Amino acid sequence: MDSQTLDTVFSALSDPTRRGLLARLAEGEQNVVQLTAAFDISQPAISRHIRILDEAGLVRREKRGRETFVMAQTDAARGAAAWLDHYVRFWSQHFDRMDDILSRQQEDRDDR
Amino acid sequence: MDSQTLDTVFSALSDPTRRGLLARLAEGEQNVVQLTAAFDISQPAISRHIRILDEAGLVRREKRGRETFVMAQTDAARGAAAWLDHYVRFWSQHFDRMDDILSRQQEDRDDR
């Protein structure tokens, strides 16, 4: 997952309405009218949020007749999760080493 | 981890310079001059990025004399990682069930 994709995915996830949309979509696909009903903002605003999620690869849209169904898409989220996980692990290791060093120093002092 | 914290953490992570700062800090604490040297933008711009990371709980600042040392902080990243993980798992389950249903239907057809 390249840097620009991380930009758009994390940016997409940084808005509470968009996370709310994703949460709703976890229950299954919904059309735009259904999604709009769940929030307190206008339909065009929802349409735009959906578009941003789409561009980030977090949802997929499918037009059937006059309705547009929106469904969650996991790949982009998995990529971002992997990135975060990687860094959390890396930092943790670093801190573990730090703790190790600190506790060794403590032992050294205790030994005196 | 509450919604507003997720806002600030994901938003902080959505900028490539800030992710770059975090990557550098994984190697250990650095002062502002050192961090500024690693990027092609001004010191005040770096200072502001650091502040945003700080407010998101992704780094900690420690002033020693005239220098400010910056170090990565894992808790906020862990929280965001947990959120992402939760949803990825949830969606995956959903899709697994879908796959299950779809393949059962396929079997039904095969049985005919």
Add this chain to the structure above:
DNA sequence: CAAATTCATAACAATTCTGTTATGGATTCG
């Protein structure tokens, strides 16, 4: 103590984001 270093903040400009209302194309309903 004067000069240099470190870094935060203010002031500003350019750009992007997020909402609104207005509108209209496409599709479905009666």
Add this chain to the structure above:
DNA sequence: CGAATCCATAACAGAATTGTTATGAATTTG
């Protein structure tokens, strides 16, 4: 077929973001 429904896009306003330069307080250095 005319009316209603679904939803995307345009145009706009206000707020937020990200960079810049200018500046100065605090600290260290020579």
